[in-house]
Amino acid sequence: xxxxxxxxxxxxxxxxxxxxxxxxxxxxxxxxxxxxxxxxxxxxxxxxxxxxxxxxxxxxxxxxxxxxxxxxxxxxxxxxxxxxxxxxxxxxxxxxxxxxxxxxxxxxxxxxxxxxxxxxxxxxxxxxxxxxxxxxxxxxxxxxxxxxxxxxxxxxxxxxxxxxxxxxxxxxxxxxxxxxxxxxxxxxxxxxxxxxxxxxxxxxxxxxxxxxxxxxxxxxxxxxxxxxxxxxxxxxxxxxxxxxxxxxxxxxxxxxxxxxxxxxxxxxxxxxxxxxxxxxxxxxxxxxxxxxxxxxxxxxxxxxxxxxxxxxxxxxxxxxxxxxxxxxxxxxxxxxxxxxxxxxxxxxxxxxxxxxxxxxxxxxxxxxxxxxxxxxxxxxxxxxxxxxxxxxxxxxxxxxxxxxxxxxxxxxxxxxxxxxxxxxxxxxxxxxxxxxxxxxxxxxxxxxxxxxxxxxxxxxxxxxxxxxxxxxxxxxxxxxxxxxxxxxxxxxxxxxxxxxxxxxxxxxx
Amino acid sequence: xxxxxxxxxxxxxxxxxxxxxxxxxxxxxxxxxxxxxxxxxxxxxxxxxxxxxxxxxxxxxxxxxxxxxxxxxxxxxxxxxxxxxxxxxxxxxxxxxxxxxxxxxxxxxxxxxxxxxxxxxxxxxxxxxxxxxxxxxxxxxxxxxxxxxxxxxxxxxxxxxxxxxxxxxxxxxxxxxxxxxxxxxxxxxxxxxxxxxxxxxxxxxxxxxxxxxxxxxxxxxxxxxxxxx
Numbered sequence: 143x144x145x146x147x148x149x150x151x152x153x154x155x156x157x158x159x160x161x162x163x164x165x166x167x168x169x170x171x172x173x174x175x176x177x178x179x180x181x182x183x184x185x186x187x188x189x190x191x192x193x194x195x196x197x198x199x200x201x202x203x204x205x206x207x208x209x210x211x212x213x214x215x216x217x218x219x220x221x222x223x224x225x226x227x228x229x230x231x232x233x234x235x236x237x238x239x240x241x242x243x244x245x246x247x248x249x250x251x252x253x254x255x256x257x258x259x260x261x262x263x264x265x266x267x268x269x270x271x272x273x274x275x276x277x278x279x280x281x282x283x284x285x286x287x288x289x290x291x292x293x294x295x296x297x298x299x300x301x302x303x304x305x306x307x308x309x310x311x312x313x314x315x316x317x318x319x320x321x322x323x324x325x326x327x328x329x330x331x332x333x334x335x336x337x338x339x340x341x342x343x344x345x346x347x348x349x350x351x352x353x354x355x356x357x358x359x360x361x362x363x364x365x366x367x368x369x370x371x372x373x374x375x376x377x378x379x380x381x382x383x384x385x386x387x388x389x390x391x392x393x394x395x396x397x398x399x400x401x402x403x404x405x406x407x408x409x410x411x412x413x414x415x416x417x418x419x420x421x422x423x424x425x426x427x428x429x430x431x432x433x434x435x436x437x438x439x440x441x442x443x444x445x446x447x448x449x450x451x452x453x454x455x456x457x458x459x460x461x462x463x464x465x466x467x468x469x470x471x472x473x474x475x476x477x478x479x480x481x482x483x484x485x486x487x488x489x490x491x492x493x494x495x496x497x498x499x500x501x502x503x504x505x506x507x508x509x510x511x512x513x514x515x516x517x518x519x520x521x522x523x524x525x526x527x528x529x530x531x532x533x534x535x536x537x538x539x540x541x542x543x544x545x546x547x548x549x550x551x552x553x554x555x556x557x558x559x560x561x562x563x564x565x566x567x568x569x570x571x572x573x574x575x576x577x578x579x580x581x582x583x584x585x586x587x588x589x590x591x592x593x594x595x596x597x598x599x600x601x602x603x604x605x606x607x608x609x610x611x612x613x614x615x616x617x618x619x620x621x622x623x624x625x626x627x628x629x630x631x632x633x634x635x636x637x638x639x640x641x642x643x644x645x646x647x648x649x650x651x
Numbered sequence: 652x653x654x655x656x657x658x659x660x661x662x663x664x665x666x667x668x669x670x671x672x673x674x675x676x677x678x679x680x681x682x683x684x685x686x687x688x689x690x691x692x693x694x695x696x697x698x699x700x701x702x703x704x705x706x707x708x709x710x711x712x713x714x715x716x717x718x719x720x721x722x723x724x725x726x727x728x729x730x731x732x733x734x735x736x737x738x739x740x741x742x743x744x745x746x747x748x749x750x751x752x753x754x755x756x757x758x759x760x761x762x763x764x765x766x767x768x769x770x771x772x773x774x775x776x777x778x779x780x781x782x783x784x785x786x787x788x789x790x791x792x793x794x795x796x797x798x799x800x801x802x803x804x805x806x807x808x809x810x811x812x813x814x815x816x817x818x819x820x821x822x823x824x825x826x827x828x829x830x831x832x833x834x835x836x837x838x839x840x841x842x843x844x845x846x847x848x849x850x851x852x853x854x855x856x857x858x859x860x861x862x863x864x865x866x867x868x869x870x871x872x873x874x875x876x877x878x879x880x
Contacts, residue, residue: 144696144706148669203705210827211787220819283820339810339827431790438705 145202149195156497157194160488160583161187164461167481173468179461182392186457189449190492197324197446198497204439205325206332207432208414208421213336215426217283225283225337226276233275233358235413236329237268241406242320242581250313253601257373263366267317270365271358275330278354282338288353288565289557295360296554302367303543309602312542314366315609318359319576324447325410327495327574330354331502348506349563355499356569359612396456403451407444414440450494451578458579459586466590470535478591479532486528486611487521489584495574496520503567515622516567523618524575527610531588534606538597542606549613556620564623568616576612584611660752661723661867664779665714666692666805666832667734667742672712675730679714682729683722688715692832695793695803711742711805713832717752727870736871743871745834747779747864777866778840779832782847783809784859786827795850796833799842804833812857828859834869 164183167173175183216228237243247263274295281291303311322330331354338350418436421427428436462485469478490496500513500520534540557565588607592598663684665675669691676687692713701707718726723746735741782804784792789806797803807830817824835843844861851859 144698144701145708145710146706148710199706202708207787214826217819218824222820339825428787429791431794432787435705435790 145199146195149199150191152497153191153195153198156491157187157190160485160492163484163488164465167465172472172477173465175461175464178392179464182395183457183461185392185396186453186461189453189457193446193448193450193453194492194494194497195446196442197450197494200439200442200444200446201328201498202439204436204441204443205328205414207436207439208418209329209332210336210339211421211426211428212417213333214339215421215424216279217337218426222280222283225279229279230272230276232272232333232413232417233361234268234272235416236326237271237321237358237362238264239409239413240321240323240326241410242323242578243267243317244409245581246313246317246320249601249605258369262369263317266365266369267321267362268365270361270363270368271321272361274357274361274364275354278334278357279337281353281357282334282350285350288349288562288569291357292360292557292565292569293554295357295364296550299360299363299367300550302364302371306367306370308541308543309605310367310370311546312602312605312609314363314370315542315546315612316605316607317362317366318573319608319612320581321362322355322359322495322573322576323410324450324494324578325414325443326358327355327570327577328498329414330358331498331570335502335506349561349566351502351506352563352566352570354570355573356566359569359573396452399456400448400452403448403455406451407448410447411440411444414443447494451582454578454582458583462583462586463590463593466587466592467594468590470591470594475536478536479529482528482532482587482591483525485525485587486584487525489579490521490524490575491517493575493577493579495577496571499570499574507563511563511567511626516571516619519618519622520571520575520615523571523614523616524580524611526618527614528584528588528607530610530614531607532591534610535588535592535595535598535603542609545610546613549617553613553616553620556617556624559627560620560623561627564620564626568619568623571615571619572612575615576608580608580611659720660717660749661720661746662749663714663716663718663723663726663730663744663746664832665716665730665734665742665744666694667712667714669710669712671734671742672714675712675714675734676716678733679716679718679726679730682726684716684718684726686716689713690715690807692805692807694805697797697803713805713807717749724868727868731870741871743834743869745777745779745869745871746867748867777834777836777869777872778863779834779866780804780840780843780861780863782831782833782843782859782861783811783828784831784847784851786810786829788851788859789829789831792829792831792847792851795846796831796843799835799839799846801833801835801839801843804831806831826857834866834872 161183168175168180212228212232216225219225243264244260247260247267250258250263251260277291280286281288303314306314331351334354335351418433418440422433465481465485466478469481496517500516503511503516504513530545534542534545560568585604585607589600589604592600592603663679665672667675672687672689676684676689679687690713692711694709694711696702696707696709698707727744727746730744731737734744736744782792782796786808793803793806809828809830810825811828812823812825833843840863844863847853847861853859853861
């Protein structure tokens with residue numbers, strides 16, 4: 143099966159850990175699932191593996207070439223205006239079509255009783271992303287420091303945060319995770335590479351390839367915060383959403399989720415198809431064979447994503463909610479924290495965009511930053527974020543900003559010392575970590591836990607989980623960057639010492 | 652040109668499935684090689700349904716090793732046994748003549764070297780054709796190579812530039828390229844270069860460049876002109 147075989151092998155290793163964890167919880171009778179739930183979960187795992195493999199194949203064949211080509215074509219015009227406008231439009235287009243954002247917008251509309259309309263949310267977030275992607279382009283071309291742009295963006299975020307109601311923080315920071323979905327991330331990574339590749343490759347230029355996804359996330363936060371400042375709210379109410387009862391159905395349930403995922407998959411692929419069409423009417427259109435390859439790749443992307451999402455929603459989400467609920471219902475707080483830690487650690491491995499990013503990092507740094515190392519730090523970061531989420535559910539007085547504010551202060555201090563390359567990698571991985579697996583499985587786990595905890599609110603405590611998952615990788619990967627810096631310095635010193643020794647030897651002879 | 656000179660070193664290149672490259676290096680170290688360099692490359696499968704589904708890009712390792720001439724043939728044969736290069740879909744190994752080597756011994760670039768005459772029976776009959784093409788032209792280029800009857804090739808992602816004077820945002824511009832390596836007999840190599848240069852309009856700057864290197868020995872080719880890879 144050629145290329146598909148390779149992907150299947152890789153992906154199986156990523157999905158198995160979390161599957162085994164849930165099975166262990168089931169068989170140790172900590173959280174026994176019903177037979178129907180167990181079967182659905184196992185079918186879901188098979189869907190996950192096959193869907194993810196197909197999706198990643200499609201990214202290689204379709205999404206990445208389109209992203210690279212559009213960046214390349216924009217830069218080739220040699221006109222700053224066109225490049226910036228192109229960046230804005232691409233960022234806007236791909237965010238408008240993001241299914242995760244649509245879901246978030248619906249929930250926000252529900253909770254604010256329509257003060258924030260669905261489309262208002264989508265448009266403000268999309269414009270925010272568009273603007274920041276534009277700045278990301280400007281940064282690559284004018285070789286501005288990423289650090290500076292990040293300080294400015296997060297300064298604006300801090301300022302705006304003061305003027306909005308507390309519950310709004312959760313919406314805004316969740317939006318950052320929701321916009322950087324499975325398709326958006328590979329596309330933006332490729333876009334950044336296509337844009338920065340026009341000049342000779344140097345150590346410093348690997349840094350130019352990263353950071354765009356991170357800035358897009360910041361753009362989403364800014365967009366929604368601006369909307370929050372402009373609107374006025376009385377209060378938020380957490381209305382209870384009636385969850386559909388699943389019962390013992392297996393096939394009909396999968397079919398329903400499949401239809402739903404098919405619509406979302408097609409929607410999120412639309413912008414890339416449009417970009418491909420636009421490229422074909424410009425002077426630098428691709429050869430027919432390349433177009434066919436990209437089109438087939440996009441089809442793989444879509445079917446892969448649909449199968450993946452079906453497996454997640456029909457198999458993993460209900461299981462996650464059940465496990466979270468039962469663990470919380472036992473009354474041992476530490477049990478929930480330990481389980482959350484491991485679920486966070488293993489779930490992130492199955493996140494689609496994580497594969498794309500870690501591979502890209504290894505390629506761009508020519509193996510200097512190994513994939514495994516990035517994964518370890520990312521896993522650690524996410525597992526801590528789930529622990530924080532569990533604490534937030536257990537301790538009613540702990541507000542989201544009590545965690546976000548000190549952590550972002552730490553992040554900003556770290557950013558001052560981290561090398562530019564790792565700043566980009568860290569901020570990108572924040573957006574990458576909060577993908578579809580987080581938005582479904584981990585969120586379901588957290589909601590399940592909240593539903594069985596006194597004083598916790600299923601809906602309000604559900605918000606903010608994604609925000610935390612998007613935040614902790616920033617700390618973890620910047621720490622990795624510092625470690626890398628220290629190691630490099632030590633190596634350099636050794637080399638200098640060796641050179642000095644050789645010199646003195648020469649002098650004596 | 653007189654009789655071709657062959658230095659006491661040869662460059663051995665082995666193309667195998669991704670992940671096997673490190674095994675090749677450690678195996679070769681026991682058989683006279685001083686080490687090797689592994690490059691991530693991609694093979695192009697020729698089976699029709701894989702091509703139709705665009706599943707035809709297979710990750711490969713390209714291993715480069717410099718070895719002394721006196722153990723070059725032995726190493727190639729040992730590798731052929733070890734990797735079962737006689738079977739299809741396993742890989743290919745070939746050696747290229749090298750005129751100067753620095754790094755393994757205290758040699759300078761001008762060090763004179765004694766030359767061994769090439770074997771009569773295995774004398775240069777194959778060529779390694781290197782085609783550097785634009786990344787987006789790669790697929791068509793591989794098809795063109797196949798149209799000559801050659802089995803395709805292995806490619807490496809690269810980037811470069813022909814025209815450094817064209818500035819984009821005040822920087823010399825670089826674009827993405829692919830290096831396609833194809834092993835072909837003399838007649839095929841000629842055909843490939845002709846077909847490709849016509850297709851790529853190779854004489855215009857920036858469209859690519861093609862060169863061929865005579866191959867000393869090759870393992871992994873079953874019949875005349877047919878690669879097993």
